Amino acid sequence: MIAFVKGILEFSSPQRAVVEVNDIGYSIEIPSNAAAKLPDIGSEVKFYTYHHCRENEIKLFGFTTRDELKVFEIALTVKGIGPSLAQNIVSKLSPVEFQRAVRDGDHETLTAVPRLNEEMAQLIIIKLKNAIGKIHFDEKSDGTAPQRRAEEGIKAIVGLGASENTAEWAMAEAQKALGKAAELEELIRLALRYISKRPSRI
Numbered sequence: 001m002i003a004f005v006k007g008i009l010e011f012s013s014p015q016r017a018v019v020e021v022n023d024i025g026y027s028i029e030i031p032s033n034a035a036a037k038l039p040d041i042g043s044e045v046k047f048y049t050y051h052h053c054r055e056n057e058i059k060l061f062g063f064t065t066r067d068e069l070k071v072f073e074i075a076l077t078v079k080g081i082g083p084s085l086a087q088n089i090v091s092k093l094s095p096v097e098f099q100r101a102v103r104d105g106d107h108e109t110l111t112a113v114p115r116l117n118e119e120m121a122q123l124i125i126i127k128l129k130n131a132i133g134k135i136h137f138d139e140k141s142d143g144t145a146p147q148r149r150a151e152e153g154i155k156a157i158v159g160l161g162a163s164e165n166t167a168e169w170a171m172a173e174a175q176k177a178l179g180k181a182a183e184l185e186e187l188i189r190l191a192l193r194y195i196s197k198r199p200s201r202i
Contacts, residue, residue: 005062006046012038017062019045028062029083031091033183037064052083061087067095067137074135078127080120088114092183095137102132112179149184150175156188162195170194 005028007021014035019026028047039045047062048069061083063069068090075086089098092113101109102125110121150171157167170191178186 002049002051002060004046004048005060007044009038009041009043009045011041017045017047019047026060028060029087030062031068031087033091034062034064050083059083063090065095065138070135070137071095071098074128074131075124078120078124080123085113085115085120088116099132099135099137102128105129108179112182146175149182149187152184153187153191157191157195160192166195166198167191 005019005021005026007019007026009017010020010025011018012030012035014032015029017028017030017034017038019028028049030047047064048066049063050061050069050072052059052061061072063072071093072083072086072090075081075089076083093101093109097109100106105125107118107121107125110116110124111118116124153171153174154164154167157170158164162170171187173194174187174190175182177190
């Protein structure tokens, strides 16, 4: 069992990273949101890992935090969820967002995950509802994640030349359309589309 891999980042893409450890390169499957968190090529990096071994398939899944690894592992306990879908959950939802969604029976947030349908969301809630609250995450659940994303999005849009009022309006509309689990990049793209239809407000 490989608990973590720590070494020099040799390569990264939205789905994969290669880490050199003592002249050996480890190919690691990573969540799509992890690439933006990684340091420059040639820098030291650490991934908390899950060693997946089944028949002829051997893969190493890596996460930048222990919390993400916990979500990945508990998602795998639900029948029908394999590593790819568990990886989608980690990519789309922060650990505390996933915890809150399961605890509150929030189908909307769970089905925002790619390839996770309504039936699977219900299975996750039934299977994990009692266990999810017992998991300790280092990140505290304060319910402000959507607000933080909105603030970051507004700041980015203002930096592109929009007024603060216009940025706030567009970001609010984007969150209404995409839901509170939407990623920052998705929110900004949609908000900019809204603004492009109302050029007089920039």
